[in-house]
Amino acid sequence: MIIIACADREWGIGRGGDLLFNIPEDMEFFKTATRGKTVVMGRKTFDSLRIKPLPGRRNIVLTRSESFSFEGIETVHSLDELFSLLENTPQNDVFVIGGSNVYRQLLKYCDTALITKVSAYGKADSFIVNFDKLSGWKKESASELKNRNGTEYQFVKYVRQ
Ligand SMILES: NC(=O)c1ccc[n+]([C@@H]2O[C@H](COP(=O)([O-])OP(=O)(O)OC[C@H]3O[C@@H](n4cnc5c(N)ncnc54)[C@H](OP(=O)(O)O)[C@@H]3O)[C@@H](O)[C@H]2O)c1
Numbered sequence: 001m002i003i004i005a006c007a008d009r010e011w012g013i014g015r016g017g018d019l020l021f022n023i024p025e026d027m028e029f030f031k032t033a034t035r036g037k038t039v040v041m042g043r044k045t046f047d048s049l050r051i052k053p054l055p056g057r058r059n060i061v062l063t064r065s066e067s068f069s070f071e072g073i074e075t076v077h078s079l080d081e082l083f084s085l086l087e088n089t090p091q092n093d094v095f096v097i098g099g100s101n102v103y104r105q106l107l108k109y110c111d112t113a114l115i116t117k118v119s120a121y122g123k124a125d126s127f128i129v130n131f132d133k134l135s136g137w138k139k140e141s142a143s144e145l146k147n148r149n150g151t152e153y154q155f156v157k158y159v160r161q
Contacts, residue, residue, distance in 0.1 A: 012124020020122030
């Protein structure tokens with residue numbers, strides 16, 4: 001499984017239930033990477049999509065609620081249920097797209113993390129682990145530093161060693 005996230009310089013990923021940044025090139029990167037694949041997300045991240053599935057992807061939402069049901073969404077109520085559903089799906093076709101809670105729980109099943117690393121400080125209240133300091137992981141590649149209206153960012157790929 002592959003983690004995909006956009007993080008600020010403190011590894012913050014969200015504030016007040018929403019994303020920290022709006023970087024069109026990052027959105028494009030996300031769309032290209034996940035197109036035609038399976039995306040797994042927590043219910044709060046799904047809420048932040050204004051209760052619409054991401055088009056052109058198989059959408060799976062984790063929730064403990066038994067009444068949660070939306071067209072175009074497959075719902076699971078536990079990690080066991082998630083793994084049963086994914087039994088026949090190649091691991092490299094599954095993207096963990098957040099949020100904080102779900103990244104934390106699924107990290108141990110992931111071997112790659114695609115992080116859009118933003119140099120700014122986003123005053124976040126949700127975080128992802130610091131991959132630069134995570135034992136057993138290393139930075140495999142990084143794009144050149146990019147700039148969007150003064151906000152610097154780069155695409156970084158981390159892999160499990
Ligand atoms: N920067 C990025 O790349 C990025 C990406 C995604 C999200 N985000 C941000 O992250 C924040 C949301 O993160 P979050 O940690 O608050 O929420 P989250 O991980 O999106 O969702 C948490 C919810 O998922 C469900 N859940 C989690 N583990 C489960 C399990 N094992 N079994 C069943 N259900 C489970 C529960 O839903 P119920 O409460 O319904 O039971 C839980 O409340 C937002 O600010 C969002 O914008 C940032």
